Amino acid sequence: RYEITQRETVAEILPGLRTPLWTYGGTFPGPTIEARRGRPVTVTHRNELPVPTVVHLHGGRTPAESDGYPTDLVLPTGWSPGEGHGPGGTGGMDGMGGMGGMDGGEGMADPRAVTTTLTRDYTFPNDQRPAMLWYHDHRMDFTAPAIWRGLAGLYFVRDDAEEALGLPSGPRELPLMIADRAFAADGSLIYPSLDPTLRERPGVTEPYTAGVLADVILVNGAPWPVHEVDTARHRLRLLNGSNARHYELELVCDDGRRLDLVQIGADQGLLTTAVTHRTLPIAPAERYDVVVDFTDVPVGTLVRVRNRLGSGRTRDVLAFRVARRATSDDSRVPAVLSTDLPGWNREDAVRVRDFAFRAGRMNGGHGWLIGGRAFSPSRTDVTVGLDDVEVWRFVADVHHPVHLHLVGFRVLSRGGGKPPLPHDAGLKDTVSLRPGESVEVITRFDGYRGRYLFHCHNAEHEDMGMMANLEVV
Numbered sequence: 001r002y003e004i005t006q007r008e009t010v011a012e013i014l015p016g017l018r019t020p021l022w023t024y025g026g027t028f029p030g031p032t033i034e035a036r037r038g039r040p041v042t043v044t045h046r047n048e049l050p051v052p053t054v055v056h057l058h059g060g061r062t063p064a065e066s067d068g069y070p071t072d073l074v075l076p077t078g079w080s081p082g083e084g085h086g087p088g089g090t091g092g093m094d095g096m097g098g099m100g101g102m103d104g105g106e107g108m109a110d111p112r113a114v115t116t117t118l119t120r121d122y123t124f125p126n127d128q129r130p131a132m133l134w135y136h137d138h139r140m141d142f143t144a145p146a147i148w149r150g151l152a153g154l155y156f157v158r159d160d161a162e163e164a165l166g167l168p169s170g171p172r173e174l175p176l177m178i179a180d181r182a183f184a185a186d187g188s189l190i191y192p193s194l195d196p197t198l199r200e201r202p203g204v205t206e207p208y209t210a211g212v213l214a215d216v217i218l219v220n221g222a223p224w225p226v227h228e229v230d231t232a233r234h235r236l237r238l239l240n241g242s243n244a245r246h247y248e249l250e251l252v253c254d255d256g257r258r259l260d261l262v263q264i265g266a267d268q269g270l271l272t273t274a275v276t277h278r279t280l281p282i283a284p285a286e287r288y289d290v291v292v293d294f295t296d297v298p299v300g301t302l303v304r305v306r307n308r309l310g311s312g313r314t315r316d317v318l319a320f321r322v323a324r325r326a327t328s329d330d331s332r333v334p335a336v337l338s339t340d341l342p343g344w345n346r347e348d349a350v351r352v353r354d355f356a357f358r359a360g361r362m363n364g365g366h367g368w369l370i371g372g373r374a375f376s377p378s379r380t381d382v383t384v385g386l387d388d389v390e391v392w393r394f395v396a397d398v399h400h401p402v403h404l405h406l407v408g409f410r411v412l413s414r415g416g417g418k419p420p421l422p423h424d425a426g427l428k429d430t431v432s433l434r435p436g437e438s439v440e441v442i443t444r445f446d447g448y449r450g451r452y453l454f455h456c457h458n459a460e461h462e463d464m465g466m467m468a469n470l471e472v473v
């Protein structure tokens with residue numbers, strides 16, 4: 001049982017500067033939740049922020065009532081339901097929002113769809129494979145600016161079987177939430193929809209529509225941290241918690257040597273066998289579980305984690321300083337990591353569905369659409385039968401990391417029937433569609449009936465309509 005108060009706080013992120021944040025429990029990232037497989041956890045959220053919020057456990061196999069549907073609001077304490085809650089009604093505090101301004105106000109066209117509470121218990125059964133999940137805000141039209149301001153945290157599901165494998169653990173297991181942010185000279189966060197210099201640049205009317213990129217890379221809330229390690233294997237639990245930035249990570253020692261990233265897990269837990277990468281692409285909301293071996297790296301070496309897709313200072317993400325010799329390292333990466341990956345085949349699928357993720361017009365403005373439609377809470381887009389296996393085929397115009405709630409899936413093909421890429425291995429809940437690419441995934445809609453979502457996890461795209469309802473019946 002956890003209790004989290006969502007509240008404003010001021011943190012020192014850049015040296016000597018004060019950054020106002022919205023937080024889970026006063027820190028960014030929020031408190032890390034540790035759960036055991038099969039043992040339910042209830043998290044009681046109390047909202048002391050000036051705006052309504054919604055909490056979603058990303059990657060959780062969660063009953064619909066605790067999944068954080070975008071209109072299941074936790075209202076601020078002291079809020080009376082009669083009050084208007086447009087951006088103006090919150091004393092300008094919501095000024096970073098405004099994605100929802102596209103359709104005038106908060107886009108909650110159907111007030112009947114809105115349910116509200118003052119505190120809320122979210123119950124997570126944890127009846128799922130061990131994995132690193134994350135929780136974040138999911139309010140309709142305002143998810144991107146809410147995450148930007150700090151509403152994100154990590155959540156682990158663990159079990160005895162995984163712990164018995166002998167993977168690096170304790171201080172050698174490092175959760176790493178990577179997220180870019182932009183700062184004003186006084187230390188406050190800048191979100192481009194607020195930044196007049198961006199808004200008024202000639203010819204740029206909607207500079208943030210592609211998704212917000214920023215020039216400071218934070219890892220667990222700190223800019224470009226340097227983490228000391230000893231000469232041993234380390235397990236990196238990577239999350240790309242950025243709104244829109246993609247990374248292709250590589251590890252470069254200061255003598256030019258590069259270290260492998262040995263991938264042992266995906267979004268939804270361990271692979272069957274490890275996959276070795278020289279570079280590892282990671283799209284928004286994806287997680288990768290990776291072992292890096294510093295055993296033969298000379299003490300004193302700086303190992304930079306770099307982003308090959310970045311430029312200037314966004315090329316750097318964090319660094320490891322090999323500070324000392326390990327006295328011992330009895331960790332291992334077993335040849336077989338797990339044996340319980342679902343083995344769904346194309347032949348098991350009762351249906352194949354197609355979804356186009358493309359830009360389009362939405363209420364007269366720019367929107368991001370699925371199958372030509374922008375999100376509406378009052379329409380069911382897809383109805384699936386409980387326990388049905390389906391193949392979903394996605395096609396993209398530009399980069400779209402596509403995420404399904406409730407289920408994990410496997411990537412069947414890319415680029416029109418070509419085999420998946422090495423980093424597509426395992427059970428995933430978010431898949432990166434590259435520009436112009438089509439991707440097929442297969443899943444079984446098991447667990448719970450109810451109303452869920454699928455959407456692009458470029459958070460700005462999501463707020464601008466690229467989300468749809470999935471009803472499991």
Ligand code: C2O
Nearest residue numbers: 056058285403453
């Ligand atoms: Cu990471 Cu619908 O969420």
Ligand code: CU
Nearest residue numbers: 057058059405
């Ligand atoms: Cu999710």
Ligand code: CU
Nearest residue numbers: 400456458461
């Ligand atoms: Cu997108």
